[in-house]
Amino acid sequence: MERQIVRRSAGKPAVRAVAVSPRRRLLAWLARGGALAAGAALLPALPGTAARAQTGAAIVGSWIVATTRPQTTLATFSADGTVVGSNPPLQPAPAGVAVSALSISTAHGSWRQQADGTVGFTFVELEYDPQATLLFLTWISGSASLDSSLNAASGPYSVQVTLPSGQVVHTENGTLQFTRITSNQST
16 A cells, blocks of 8 residues: 545645555656666676676686595685585584584685685585584685686685684695586586
8 A cells, every 4th residue: 555645625635545556566666766776786697797796707606626635515606706615414523522423504605816816715614513503613715726728726725613712623724626517517
């Protein structure tokens, strides 16, 4: 319902509720500048515009990532500078932890083109015990250099595991090997 001001015969304004169709509401919204706001929100989704959000747009896409742990994971770099990664959701707990397995969250973070041409990234994953109590935050930072095909990359990484309080309980370093997931790959 919308309000509509009408004039009474005595000349005094009165307000009454009037049913307005969805089409009319849309037209009114567009007239008030909604189209501009909607267009701005959709702009990053248009081909060629999102890639310009980061100059290192060659990293944008999904990757199979092999680590020197050894472990294989997945990572997706978005044009807006975010990165999402996944690991096996259940992993054996390290020695000294009172539980036998940890539940691992999806990793979330950000990436940026570095001055030296590499792509720098940082993301964090959360590690829980079987009762869903947060035990550790695992921070992964690194950099990657893409090869000339733009379908492979590699670089160093470092891991810092902290308690929820921020106290560091483990660090490690290694190398990552990235292989792009392309639409023409077969299983």
